[in-house]
Amino acid sequence: MLMCIRLKSISTSFGLYLDVIALYFLYEYFWHCICLIGVISVVGQVKTNQKGEEMTKQQTNAALHERRNNVIAKGFGSATTKYISHAKGAIITDVEGQDYIDFAGGIAVMNVGHSHPKVVKALKDQAEKLTHTCFMVAPYESPVELAEKLCDAAPGDSKKSVMFVSTGAEAVENAIKIARYHTQKTGIIAFENAFHGRTLMGMTLTSKIKPYKHGLGPFAPEVYRIPYANCYRCPFGQEHPGCNLECAEHLEDFFISYVGAEQTAAIIIEPVQGEGGFIAPPKEYFKKLKSLCEKNSVLMIADEIQTGIGRTGYMFAMEYYGVEADITTVAKSLGAGMPISAVIGKKEIMDSVHPAGIGGTYSANPMCCEAALAVFDIFESEDLLTKAKQLGEKLHATFTSFQEKHALIGDVRGVGPMIAIELVSDREKKTPAPEKAKQLVDFCLERNLIILSCGTYGNVIRLLMPLVITDEQLDKGMEIIENGLTAIS
Numbered sequence: 001m002l003m004c005i006r007l008k009s010i011s012t013s014f015g016l017y018l019d020v021i022a023l024y025f026l027y028e029y030f031w032h033c034i035c036l037i038g039v040i041s042v043v044g045q046v047k048t049n050q051k052g053e054e055m056t057k058q059q060t061n062a063a064l065h066e067r068r069n070n071v072i073a074k075g076f077g078s079a080t081t082k083y084i085s086h087a088k089g090a091i092i093t094d095v096e097g098q099d100y101i102d103f104a105g106g107i108a109v110m111n112v113g114h115s116h117p118k119v120v121k122a123l124k125d126q127a128e129k130l131t132h133t134c135f136m137v138a139p140y141e142s143p144v145e146l147a148e149k150l151c152d153a154a155p156g157d158s159k160k161s162v163m164f165v166s167t168g169a170e171a172v173e174n175a176i177k178i179a180r181y182h183t184q185k186t187g188i189i190a191f192e193n194a195f196h197g198r199t200l201m202g203m204t205l206t207s208k209i210k211p212y213k214h215g216l217g218p219f220a221p222e223v224y225r226i227p228y229a230n231c232y233r234c235p236f237g238q239e240h241p242g243c244n245l246e247c248a249e250h251l252e253d254f255f256i257s258y259v260g261a262e263q264t265a266a267i268i269i270e271p272v273q274g275e276g277g278f279i280a281p282p283k284e285y286f287k288k289l290k291s292l293c294e295k296n297s298v299l300m301i302a303d304e305i306q307t308g309i310g311r312t313g314y315m316f317a318m319e320y321y322g323v324e325a326d327i328t329t330v331a332k333s334l335g336a337g338m339p340i341s342a343v344i345g346k347k348e349i350m351d352s353v354h355p356a357g358i359g360g361t362y363s364a365n366p367m368c369c370e371a372a373l374a375v376f377d378i379f380e381s382e383d384l385l386t387k388a389k390q391l392g393e394k395l396h397a398t399f400t401s402f403q404e405k406h407a408l409i410g411d412v413r414g415v416g417p418m419i420a421i422e423l424v425s426d427r428e429k430k431t432p433a434p435e436k437a438k439q440l441v442d443f444c445l446e447r448n449l450i451i452l453s454c455g456t457y458g459n460v461i462r463l464l465m466p467l468v469i470t471d472e473q474l475d476k477g478m479e480i481i482e483n484g485l486t487a488i489s
């Protein structure tokens, strides 16, 4: 190339010709340099995932996990080390392009499925208009409309009102504040195996020590605990039916021996215990419990954070039990992934708190409210409650057939598609088998199915797949679980 430049000075008639050649070589020279620099800088970093999409080294699960361990607190853990890039319906895809069938639904958050087009549109539209003013400063319509829908959908005929916050634990905190304010009493009764969140009050109400409470005290005062209606492991050594629901009757004894009803503001109860192991009380239990609460002027708070928004085949699980709680908390699937929770209660109870006594900066955020309105729309337009009931029946039948073949399954239980199996190493003694639950979770993950364990002993496998899951995805997932049961037995 340099020679060409020198040649240019020899003859001007020949000069134009040489100019072109010189420019060509210059272009070639720089182009190759640029390419070389490019190649050097990306060698070892450019990879393609299984779908042929380009990814950099930082986007492998392993590399992201390493980065995470440097900067994310250890206590803020994850059940898997798959880093998710996107999700649709019941399928989530990691950064390496691996698809997983999602039987966890972000812990009961994605009942309408991941990235439902109606939720996506609602969010996009709302983002163009307004993302925040603070409802406590300058209000807007969507929380009003959402509250109307929640009051309509919540069980019972009493006139109700609603307050919004962002997380499940915050809803629980506020439900307790409201119950105490209204009754002017302080005592709260919670249940064995209960889970109500990770804030101070949520953690105090929660039963299981490790990992939720261990070393994290001291806890809030005036919280008492009684046994739950756990038929598989009856705390009273009874068998249902024929037990006269001693577990409910026990409340009256409790008022005599542990805390007076005149000191007790409320009992807080999950209609089906979630983290505690998908324990579903007998159908008559809640009616009896509620009548004892009424007799003793104690409020009933139904924590429907995991059971609500269609998880049991009913918008609220208390509908299945035919009982109207005084206060209900709801979160998770209400916002399809957007952080919104609500406290719904009888109007005279909710309205007893003075203005600004409850609320928060992000309460009733307009993006979250629009997502929740889209969720209600989807339930109606896709008849999701009917689908949920059908899904529940199918899951019960499948798990029951697994139980006949696999001695490892001690119990199949739940309401509708909120269903679980309890794994035991000895059916007679009901010996919990948490190591088998872990093996099953790992087996499934290796075959691209995400499932979650739960329960006081960590030996329960629960299903929380989006209700919009296709038959094919469902069958594939259940097949993996059954293969897993065979492999670990």
Ligand code: PMP
Pocket (backbone or CB within 6 Å): 107, 167, 168, 169, 170, 172, 195, 196, 197, 198, 270, 274, 275, 303, 304, 305, 306, 307, 331, 332
């Ligand atoms: N209550 C129940 C019944 C729950 O299942 C949960 C969450 N698993 C909570 C409260 C706490 O919700 P969050 O994690 O949104 O605070």
